Amino acid sequence: MPDISRDEVAHLADLARIDLSEAEIDHLAPQLAVILDSVASIREVAADHVPPTSHALPLTNVFREDVVRPGLTVEEALSGAPVEPEQQRFSVPRILGEEA
């Protein structure tokens, strides 16, 4: 089981979009290493032929009919917006260029 390095924690924080400070990374890395070490045991437990369980109960084919149902009013939809909506839309900071 690979240990978890400081760099790795920084990369994971990046993937998870959390701006961890250097101090936080220093604090977290060894804790994560301990946790990972404590969960290491499961690698030896399940053989490859054991099927995975993703759902506790084996339900299948749960659907809804294709029927339109009333949703939220615009006021309700926008009610939680952290800043004042504009043009009935959520205002968000500039989005980093996908476009050059």
Next chain:
Amino acid sequence: MTTERTLSFTEALERFDPTLGLEVHVELNTASKMFCGCSTVFGAEPNTQVCPVCLGLPGAMPVLNAKAVESAVRIGLALNCDIASWCRFARKNYFYPDMPKNFQTSQYDEPICFDGWMDVTVPDAEGQSVRVEIERAHMEEDTGKSLHVGGATGRIHGADHSLVDYNRAGIPLIEIVTRPVTGTRESAPVVARAYVAQLRDLLLGLGVSDVRMEQGSLRCDVNLSLSPAGSGLLGTRTETKNVNSLRSVERAVRYEIGRQAAVLDGGGSVVQETRHWHEDTGITTSGREKSDAEDYRYFPEPDLVPIAPDADWVESLRARLPEPPRERRARLQEDWGFSDLEMRDTVGAGALELVEGTIAAGAAPSAARKWWLSELARRANEQGLELGDLPVTPADVARVQALVDEGRVNDKLARQVLDGVLAGEGTPDEVVERRGLAVVSDEGALSEAVDRAIAANPDVADKIREGKVAAAGALIGAVMKQMRGQADAGRVRELVLEKLT
């Protein structure tokens, strides 16, 4: 935005073999969204078609739209795919402000449809066709839409903030992915275009999507790579996004072939990346590099249960599939006796279903084609509408033709009948009734009108009596004028000649 060097298409193909791959996203035309009951109607006011589910509010949970699953399976069957006997949704995790949950509910290694194919007719290649293999067709959900404000161009770049509308978030999408298409050489651009066009027709025939590229209900990403000619290798590919017209598909392939060839020719290597297509300038530009292979951290969506399509149900859907467009066209052309040109015009005008419906309602094929491709095409064009959007049905058109055939209206009146139908005045028969357009078939009235015309034009009458039958036209015209056009000109002619010869 810098323009990169490109090699001419011919030069590029001398040195390299192109490999194509196409990813098409189709918005299904279900009434409600993929995982909630919100409406999917296009063009609504911002954020009026949202609920806790599609807005990604904490605690909300998805429930799968049965119709979307049915549409996915029908698409798969039409593309000759295998249908998974058991599959799941997965979460594709990445952050983007137009994606409310910051994961897309999609399918990963368990697509509902896989291993299919479509034979694509290549235009200008004498009935030649290319088999495009379909790797998978899977279900997923659309994102919201951002409006970039504050910048000069309305583009992301330079905008100081963005405004997001989530009406589109959660609309069902089917992503159809081809396997790499090799060996098309100089046909690569037209094959790409023909594939998308044929796929569009197939989806239209299935009735599962509006397939309007201009509204974004069919969107295409083009993957392209080059390898040294004859090497049989596979080069590094780029994925060009935002290619949203058939013409652009062809142009984007052509451009990328030239651009990649220039890169390779100059000793460089192609960067595996996302590129953006610019409709206006006809070029692609570099987007975000994919080198660090976006780690999407897929895992099975725990809020949805697996889908296990019943085999009998799948077979019943298969049995009810419409005939594939290519086969159907060939059959219809044969049945209707259209020439290749006539058939191509009919298809090109988007009138195939309309003509078919008109014939089914009793009109002769040539008459059906004539009405739709001349008279109605002109009106649609004037109003900037698609033929199918005119407020007239194939049954209406067939009825107008029947009125002509029955001699109740002539061609000129028939056009007025159509005017009435298009103006919302009712069925053809109602328009005839309300506008009083029927030709006068009352023999007594006609006879009196002919008599009046003869009396008013003694010179002309004499000429006819002398055997100059051609002069009859003047008298017929006079009668038609008296009858305000509502007479059968043929019958008037007969009466004139009966009385004067």
Next chain:
Amino acid sequence: MSDLTRLTAAEIGARLASGAVSSVEVTQAHLDRIGEVDGAVHAFLHVDAEGALAAARAADERRAAGSPASPLDGVPVAVKDVLATKGLPTTCGSRILEGWVPPYDATVVARLRAAGLPVLGKTNMDEFAMGSSTEHSAYGPTHNPWDLDRIPGGSGGGSAAAVAAFEAPLAVGTDTGGSIRQPGAVTGTVGVKPTYGGVSRYGLVALANSLDQAGPVTRTVLDAALLHEVIGGHDPADSTSVDAPVPSVVEAARRGADGDVAGLRVGVVRELTGEGYQAGVQQRFDEAVELLVEAGADVVEVSCPTFVHALATYYLILPAEASSNLAKFDAMRYGLRVLPDGVDAPSAEEVMRATRDKGFGDEVKRRIILGTYALSSGYFDAYYGKAQKVRTLIGRDFAAAFERADVLVSPTAPTTAFRLGEKLDDPVAMYLNDLATIPANLAGVPGISVPSGLADEDGLPAGVQVLAPALADDRVYRVGAALETMLTKAWGGPLLDRAPDLTRGDA
């Protein structure tokens, strides 16, 4: 102290039905009690006096008109702050949702309202339900009514403390790895985790979707059953909801209270006793098992060898699902938005990063990073994939055990309540609290915790857990009620009668 707050929900329901008291009186009595003791206990994050009294008045009108909405019409309830409540703040104990007022009700909340239960307020919890002590709440810890220097368990410490401190007769909790049962054990109250899918999760802010389950938090088994029948049942808005009638849990609780366990096969899980369990906890558990034997149950020892890996499995599945669930907290549509320091015109991405750093607490960040790791390419098979396989084995262990026993029993938690702060910076030690409760979540089976008594060494409450096969929730009520009856008789009255009187400052 008002007598009304000492009544069970069943007793309140009876008095409301007879017209002896009004819902307004009962609700007001609990609001007064909250005013008196919640400063010390801090079970509530938000109290809605106005809304609760309005609902109480409506309940009184229905009672007066002879058309109560349910047997619990007018009986007040507290709701864990992880359930969306329309018009009432819902924070999940997190700074990132401070001030968020949902525009919709969770199905459970809608059912409470439809059944006429006035909602007193929202109870404290570990941030996003990550924890076993309620110390990870961004709004400060809840204190155990038995000893205010100790933890009330978690994540639903607020709900358990609220009923233990007589601030509410009923509360709703959620249980992902023990968050209803473990707080029940350490506060001397009753907690039930129903069968996965038995109670709708729609509107429950997900921690780990495949494990989460809402359930009753009460002082008696019968009250739990009454509440279970209000909130349980199929919900078309939750795809994982079981489409079957709610088991007759009230009937089972009444039957069990008569002491009827003769012939019942009770399995003691070898892996969930002994080493790692505090002596007093183990002793009370052994006595409880002895009572069942005396009442005619057949007790057998069963082995579930994979259970020793349950904790590890859980701490891979949970963070993985949580890391994805919590991605939606990004400062764009609701909740906190923090602008990064010293950045001119920050991008959306920079704002997300800054907000998530400031808005999430340490434990949440720890688990998001862990989950991101477990799901990332290259590690998926070794961690998340493997954990899903072990989950299968745990399910098989349960299946085998339930062939030999109708129910399984164990201590609910390995220890009594520990002191606040004691395990805060030792995540692994903290995680051990859920050792005995986690297997049920992994397999989706129902479980109850009922008080087993006070541990000799510290005089603090311990709990006994009863587990049953999926959909057989009635069995845990039957056995739970039997234990409750026998133990209460042995103690000479409810255990909570021995808890300190919080109004006299002698806690």
